[in-house]
Amino acid sequence: MQQHETHAGHTPHAGHTGDAHGHHEVHGHTHAPAEATWPTAVRATLHCLTGCAIGEVLGMVIGTALGWGNTPTTVLAIALAFFFGYSLTLRGILTAGVGFRTAFRVALAADTLSIAVMELIDNGVIALWPSAMDAKLADAVFWFSLAVSLVIAFAVTTPVNKWMIGRGKGHAVVHRYHH
DSSP states (O other), X not given: OOOOXXXXXXXXXXXXSBOTTSOEEXXXXXXXXXXXXXXXXXXXXXXXXXXXXXXXXXXXXXXXXXXXXXXXXXXXXXHHHHHHHHHHHHHHHHHTTBOHHHHHHHHXXXXXXXXXXXXXXXXXXXXXXXXXXTOOTTOHXXXXXXXXXXXXXXXXXXXXXXXXXXXXXXXXXXXXXXX
C-alpha cells in the first residue's frame, strides 16, 4: 500500500487512510466520496472546461498571432489546456493545505482523462469544421467554431466524469481535499 502525504507533509499510518465504508480520512476528518450525480459531474466538467478553455484560447491566440501553422498552434493550445486544467485543480488542493507533491499527483489523477477527452473532442471538431483550421483571430468562424467545439467537448466529457466519480476516481479524488 502506498503512503499518501497529507497536510504539511504528514504521512498517515496504513490503517488511517479509510475504512470499509468508503470514507476517507483527510486532515483528521472522515469524508464520504463524492456522489456520482449529474450535477456533481457537471461541476467537475465545468471546472475542467475552464482550464481547457483558457489554455485553448490562449494557445490559439498566441499561435495565430505569431503566424504559426496549424500543428504547432494546436500543440501549444493542448499543452496550455493541460497546464491550466491542472493548475486550477492544484490551486484548490494546495489551498486545503496539502503538500505540493501530493497535490500534483491528485491533480494528475483527477484531471488527465477528463482533459484528454475534452481536448480530443474539442480539437477533433475544429479539425473537421470546414475552414476553422485556417481562420484568423478576426474571423467569426474562428470564435464560433471554438465555442461550439467547447460545448460539444463539455457534453461528451460530462458522462465520462460522472462515470469516473462513481468509481471514486477523477474529481472524486479532489473532493476528498475540499472540506
